């Protein structure tokens with residue numbers, strides 16, 4: 001079987017819950033390996049809840065979802081770290097360890113995901129830092145870096161285990177417009193190298209500038225620009 005033709009994630013008739021309350025229902029969509037997809041919708045419309053369900057932070061209580069080969073209805077707690085190894089997760093707030101330098105922040109993730117060979121750990125850390133343009137910051141503490149640089153480290157951290165998809169929740173939300181553009185370019189480069197991207201954003205400039213596919217949370221449903229006429233104007 002040629003796995004490159006399999007969608008990297010697929011949801012069928014899913015309901016996204018926060019506790020007992022349904023947030024989105026009849027969710028049907030898939031993302032292919034090469035795709036860059038925006039996720040939009042008003043505040044509180046369910047973007048973060050959908051992303052959290054995809055990385056098994058919220059349980060899938062109804063419907064079907066397959067993410068990087070894991071069936072979310074059947075996933076065991078012990079399997080969740082393996083799911084997250086194949087998904088890179090990027091938040092708006094950086095969640096770096098501020099008492100460890102960049103190298104230690106990245107090494108922590110590698111060790112926690114089963115890497116033991118010190119030489120390989122060092123090599124992989126260098127590779128991802130080169131990819132995000134921050135190899136010179138290897139020994140710096142996070143507070144010595146700008147917001148944009150910290151976000152690059154977070155992206156480097158997400159890339160460590162060569163994920164099939166990056167799930168990004170407002171990754172440019174706290175950054176100046178110029179810095180946000182640079183970070184966005186980095187996501188595009190990563191996508192061109194074959195990693196799918198699903199990015200929640202309120203940034204209408206990005207939506208206007210880049211004609212990627214759009215998923216929109218609206219009135220408890222998920223609209224897909226491949227099938228529906230999705231307007232950007234009401235998504236903030």
Ligand SMILES: Nc1ncnc2c1ncn2[C@@H]1O[C@H](COP(=O)(O)OP(=O)(O)OP(=O)(O)O)[C@@H](O)[C@H]1O
Nearest residue numbers: 018019023041042043044045046047048049050217
């Ligand atoms: N931890 C939680 N417990 C209970 N309800 C929650 C929780 N987090 C979010 N909700 C509710 O779920 C709904 C969807 O919220 P969610 O955070 O997914 O929206 P969002 O589209 O990501 O919003 P934003 O753009 O502001 O990040 C909202 O009604 C929200 O109040």
